[in-house]
Amino acid sequence: MKRVAAAAGLIALVAALAAAPAFLDAYGLGLMMGLAGYVTLATAWALFSGPTGYISLATVAFVGVGAYCVAALNEVLPYPLVLLIAAGIGLAVALVVGLSTLRLSGVYFVIFTFGLAELVRQLVTFYEINVTGTLGRYIFLDITPQQIYWQLLALGIVTMLLRWWIGRSRIGLALKVIGDDEVVASHVGIDIARTKLALFAISAVIMTLVGVIQAPRWTYVEPAIVFNPTVSFLTLIMALLGGATRLWGPLLGAVPLFLLFEWLSANFPNHYSILLGLLFILIVFALPKGVLSFIEQTWGKARDTDGSGARS
């Protein structure tokens, strides 16, 4: 009964979100697009990094690859084909990167993924300057903002469902074990490299698709715009704020932070980066396990002190 009610509530929520463009002005719709994009990115990020604890700063590398695929192919190929090709390229990049880096652990992985985004940006810049001769590209696609929003919403829902399903599957358990202790993982028969690679690739393909879908909004793209490392940092901090190990964590982190960033960039354009940095530090120090865990812990303590929650 409870599950039926929860399912009905979710369906109503999705319906409301899908109908939202009818009630919003252009600014509101833009906001919703940004939100849907970041919720999807943060959830996709947490798909791999949540259970394994591998902090990736490569988000924007994949988003950027997606956007550049659209920029390069939008005049020669139909849109659905561009989506497919971009997903394929994102997958290929993820597999190459995954095979070469997933042996790295801790801070080395973080630095490598950050470097990767920069490397891809420099490679694209090099190619554009030396081969095509122009740095920027235009994207003229016959896609309305509503259609972009609906695509992002659908991708976001698919990502959430995928994460829910993986969380209950054997591969989800394998990821948790890997996050806890890789030695135990390998000794109970888990193929660590393959599991990590599979999840990294799925997460990367979703990020690439976010880049593809959002690209038409920009109209004009160049490497400095689509490979902006801030995107990676925002995604990371959103997932961490909500709690990267929880299904709803990235969403709960992404919504308030995205709105806050919008407000900050509108009201403090010159101090935006400083405020952003301070906020990062604050979140990591105050809520290292995310808001959801924090609420559960304080709630648990409150229950323990009045005796009803104590077990032994």
Add this chain to the structure above:
Amino acid sequence: MTALLDIAGLTRRFGGLVAVNGVSFKVARGEVVGLLGPNGSGKTTVLNMISGGLKPNGGAIRFSGETISGWPAHRIARAGIARTFQLVRILPSLGVAENIVVALAFRREPLWGAAADAAARYLLVKVGLGGRGDEAAENLTYIDQKRMELARALAADPQLLLLDEWLAGLNPTELRVGIDLIASLRDSGITIVLVEHVMEAVRALCGRCIVMTAGSKIADGATADVLRDPKVIRAYLGAGHA
């Protein structure tokens, strides 16, 4: 009868230190073999090479007819070798039963869902943790964490079980229980190689012992004979006692 485990010329170096130096021995199916030796003699390194945690620099390990040396750990685990660790390794973010389900879910014939949960709870009863499957693994006491780790190793349904000082750190009562538990595993037909310093346990459980010192095998035979061997006494207690 061919040996279940056949180790020949096994060698492992850490930089200039030869931790295991050309060690060879065989373990027959159903045997319980003790691997003894002073601290730093290379016993755990041998176990790590059998389980795939470390790659040998030389020599070969054959397990039920297949050469497994050089295989990754997860492949060796699926071939039927399970182990516990010298310093107990629990999965702190999971519950007690889930710690067991992990091994059930990734073994050669995996169990998942309700079947895995039931099997996990059955194994917990077997190691003396009945009814405690829903507790958090990190809240268990040391001995209970060791029990849980043993249940996880058993959940893999191994042909060969490697126990690395599983009885260390137990008080006399717990030790008695622990020895009985391992004896019951032996009686069920599992082949066991155990690294152990507790002589009471070695005498009670192991039909045969292999003694290592400074990376080399110095004795291999029936437990009582090996423990009387002057070379073994010298390795443990010094030349004056031999």
